[in-house]
């Protein structure tokens with residue numbers, strides 16, 4: 001579960017895609033695990049770039065968490 005994740009303000013939009021690279025490394029490390037992301041309205045555009053679906057379990061119903069499944 002990724003609860004909080006933030007790239008330092010002066011490093012955002014630097015063209016280095018630091019946030020994306022951190023998540024790619026994280027996914028490699030936890031390759032065989034489900035990863036849940038609780039996006040905020042501000043971070044949703046960041047998370048949608050990974051193409052992971054919303055969790056459709058009975059409690060989320062596609063509203064709360066993005067899930068990356070192995």
Ligand SMILES: [Zn+2]
Pocket residue numbers: 055056057058059060061065
């Ligand atoms: Zn769920």
